[in-house]
Amino acid sequence: MGMAQYISARIVYAVVVSMIIVTASFLLLYFSPNPNIQAAAQQAALGGENPEEAVERVKEARGLNDPIHVQYMQFVENVYTLDWGWSETRSEPVTDAIVSSFKYTAQYSVPWTVLSVLIAPTLGIYSASRMYTWKDHLATGFAFFGYAIPNFFFAILLVLVFGVWFEIFPITYDTTVPILSLENAWQLVLPVFVLVTGSIGGTMRVARNESAEFMNADFMKTAKAKGVKPTRRYTHHVLRPTLVPLSTSLVSALFALFVGASVLVEEVFAIPGLGRLLVQSIISQDTSLVLGTTLVFTFVGVVGNLVEDLVFTMIDPRISYDDR
């Protein structure tokens, strides 16, 4: 299989996965009791009307009496046209709720991702180049700390120490400050710090161990024999092959935190982002909103995987397109 075919195959795969997710969501919704119908029935009963009739009315209005395949097609169309329904609890379209929350998630996710991508490989390769010296041990200790400490606990600890005791950083997130202001950057320091320590720990170890293999590779000797400087040997000859296992680890670490820890960190720091939106939609049983938020998280995952695979083919030309 050539590269072009491989790439198209990966894209088809991503589309299929996203279809499966959409279909699964549809089936879950189809077979679970619809709160709107129950509400209508209840209201009708309270108002002395016939609940059965009320239910029929709602069903008819919402197309719930259509055959399953018609409902399914409608659902798929809605998903892909971003017609994700109405959020009862927030009284706005689901997409609006998502966009406004995403704005906050992006504010800490972008610096966090950028910092992780820069720091983890640098620290790992630095550690490998000083393997078994105290500098390596220090970096390793830092990595284990970040890896081992639960993010929400670390977050609370930091808020307590730097927010409450020393009053250096604000305790809760202030949504009224402009996005591009020093104040905003300042209040994002702690959440970003927590997430960066959480995500680079494991990844830094991967970078260290994987690059250690290449540090002593014969091609490093060749590069040295050609008169290439040590820094260039690291940035070109070690980093490039390390990027393959590294990006896998980094992407999964970032994604796991994006879904998991962001919820906790947003709760601790009171950032009204996607994680909080998901939690609140579940608590208040706002079905459309739960579905929409979940779709965002899964799409980020699918697209992230796709991008990662495509980047691989550029990093390591040896990757066989056949056995994947």
Add this chain to the structure above:
Amino acid sequence: MSVNDNLLEVKNLTTEFRTDNGMLTAVDAVDFSIGEGETVCIVGESGSGKTVATESITGLVKEPPGKVSGTVELEGKDLQSMNKKELRQVRGDNIAHIFQNPQEAMNHCYSIGWQITEALQVHQDVPDDEARKRGIDLLERVGLANASARFDDYPHELSGGQKQRAMIAMALVGNPDLLIADEPTTALDVTVQAQILKLLNELQEDYGMSILFVTHDLGVVAEIADRVVVMYAGKVMERGDVFDIFEEPSHPYTQALMECIPDKGRETDGIPGTLPNPYNTPDGCRFAPRCDHANEDCTIGDQPEEIEIERNHEVSCVYYQSGYDSSVVRDSELESDSSSTEMGATDD
């Protein structure tokens, strides 16, 4: 060629490694020199210190755990006293290396063209298109068919022989004065091996460079060498012009290596016995534990001094010292060649 205008002069080269098991001396006070346009072969069994010796020349040995001492002079300039920048310049411009395993010696993430021209980009600031042109010319010169297309190939798309050709191109890109080739044909199959040796011979004529060639196979030495240095357990056993070495191998170790050349009609399993423990080398001659002629003088003091037995032919064996009858070791070669049974005559 006069002995004094050597391109490279190596004196007292010693390389030790600090390991978990203690200090190990891989190369022990070795001297050799290479004249301009000359091919010198270092030959010896695997583990003799050939690779370490050649990699100590331009500082490729990692320090620590390695520790290199002695002097290495390139056209009279001492490489040991150079700073890192000057040394990098020497590596890029004067002394090039090719290695045993071309597969491992190339970075699998970059095209061969990128790797061939890297030295140009680093040292000479050559514009991209010109570097590309020079890379393609070189690939053509080393005999890679369809060079302009292969320039963008990745190492895994080339066969072993093609990779070694690409490595040679990589080494030639800076027009080196000296090419150090460490067992460049060992990993290749026999027909390809012969082609690569032929190519090196041709390139040497074209470029007028010197070659330091490392091999464990005296058969290969015969193909390419002007002079030979026989190494064993970090020490030089014998050295001389290739003709003299083959005509009259004078050290028992060299003679044993001769027995191992495969196409001599016999099958051999190599020399009986193994190299001495590098952490604890025996007193006296390093070869004594495996030498048929060893006597009590062979196991005391240092490795016997090298004795010049004819012009430019030196041997490190007690039997060539005054007071010994060197015919004892010389005759044994005759004996094994003619299958005579003259053992009695060699006894004192």
